[in-house]
Amino acid sequence: MTQAEIKLCSLLLQEHFGEIVEKIGVHLIRTGSQPLRVIAHDTGTSLDQVKKALCVLIQHNLVIYQVHKRGVVEYEAQCSRVLRMLRYPRYIYTAKTLYSDTGELIVEELLLNGKMAMSAVVKKVADRLTETMEDGKTMDYAEVSNTFVRLADTHFVQRCPLVPATENSDPGPLPPAPTLVINEKDMYLVPKLSLIGKGKRRRSSDEDATGEPKAKRPKHTTDNKEMWPLAYSQSQHSRVNSEFQFTFQTQTSSEIVRTMLRMSEITTSSSAPFTQPLSSNEIFRSLPVGYNISKQVLDQYLTLLADDPLEFVGKSGDSGGGMYVINLHKALGSLATATLESVVQERFGSRCARIFRLVLQKKHLEQKQVEDFAMIPAKEAKDMLYKMLSENFISLQEIPKTPDHAPSRTFYLYTVNILSAARMLLHRCYKSVANLIERRQFETKENKRLLEKSQRVEAIIASMQATGAEEAQLQEIEEMITAPERQQLETLKRNVNKLDACEIQVDETIFLLESYIESTMKRQ
């Protein structure tokens, strides 16, 4: 892992789990797979603390363990999973848009706890929803369970590997590979706690619970659901999808593409280059209800999309009214290229951007050719090219004329290698997020005293309002914070909000670049 990634991981772990866990986690990321004692020795922390930290990390799927020969257990950290923690708010928001508040709370609970049993999640979420609802109304457990099942169906949540019935040797049980489909049926047999409010007791399930032999019980209560890798791919689809909206001219075409993406959510893995072929009839049936376009119009749109030079949608056959696929790899490639172009434009100006786009289009160009094609005076073109070269957006390709590579007899061509430029940009993104987090922490620390004071004042006001105080008294308490202090607080709040918003946006770029790099690496 690069230094920038390790730094970012360390900051994220520290914010989420505290310093001890951060120390252990970063050590594991740096040094790879290690047994317990070596970790304790190298980091200088006590064995108890290391154990606790490892428990927390394993619970949140950030560290995995492996049993080696002679019973030694080694722990390995997964750096990419730690970096995912940056994206948690985005996941929760995606769940909210697709599954409303219930889905949002389920996803939030799972993200906060790493893994949880279905019954525990349902209970917690229902209780939370009941609190926010009006008096007298309560949340039905069944509704929450339904949302949970829907989340599982669309692969937002996933089942954790189960412990086999027979215990293994000392160090630890070896979990088998996760089984998704089969055990879904077991979900329904989870004994329900008594339903509050709308409760008809689920008599049948209670009977099942008591009627079953003891041996089966552990299996039911260990139905854990693990969250995150699939939310990643979900989010990806909905993201790539929202990016599409900007590239497509009309509402309808973006809607069609979105439907296609939604249909292929489960069938395509997150790094596949193409979605599964979908027939035009299927697409027609799956269009959202409000859309009143006829079959012919849909066909026309599909043909146009397939012929588009951007090549996002391709035609793969003629059965079923025409089979269409979405070319995910190409889509990601063009999105990554667009990101690079916009970065060049914002950093170096529109002329540089013109040169960049030119080199991108023509693949390899000499110095002279760049000047001619871009219609920019030689001095400036030279200056800009060198600036971009020094920042590694553009690279030089040498083509020797003679076997001795003499510089006077070699062509030097400028080219853009998208993969390496994307990697470079991704590295910069990690650095920027780390900087943003550090700056935010610095700002908060600077004004810590003021923040504490304002929190205390708020607490006092709240308690006084609860006990029914007069307006005058409240005014007096509020004046404990002077006007300049209030100003300072406002500035602090504004800055922290801005830094947070920056983090979120940089995370979007990270997501895009990571997806592109992953997709390209898979193809090679």
Add this chain to the structure above:
Amino acid sequence: MAGNKGRGRAAYTFNIEAVGFSRGEKLPDVVLKPPPLFPQDTDYKPVPLKTGEGEDYVLALKQELRETVKRMPYFVETPEEKQDIERYSKRYVKVYKEEWIPDWRRLPRELMPRKKCKKAGPKSKKAKDTGKGTSLTNTADVLKKIEELEKRGDGEKSDEENEEKEGSKEKSKEGDDDEDDNAAEQEEYDEEEQEEKRGAFQN
């Protein structure tokens, strides 16, 4: 022989045209100082952030999440050094966290906290104590208890000790450090508690 520059004028070994400078032109000066510090070009201001309902909501979620994780049991506090004077306010600022008991079936056994060797001795005495309950042996045991507590440090209540010891099965094999700050936290992982709770779920 490498030092021989060639009779007459120095010549470039490569085609200067290809790089873009014409012959005889004044080459740019050699830079003798480090590049300027950040921020670099102020000609190009950063693009404003995206705004909108969605973005605001995600921002709020992020800030809430940051506050919530601090209160979760997974956030491991660093043990503070003992202060000479314990401040009154500190007691009320402390956030009370729920205990978290990991699912030991899914974790390697070596991660379970071990009980200490020393408890094995007084444990049998205490068991006898509760059985008999004579006052004579009580005082002797109380003194022994006090000695033990002193040895093991502050922060542990005798009730909790009893509860632990009565149920404790495992003997410690490793020589753990006497980190008594963490001894209190160990109780969170108490197997017996977990089994009680497991019992509760099944009912």
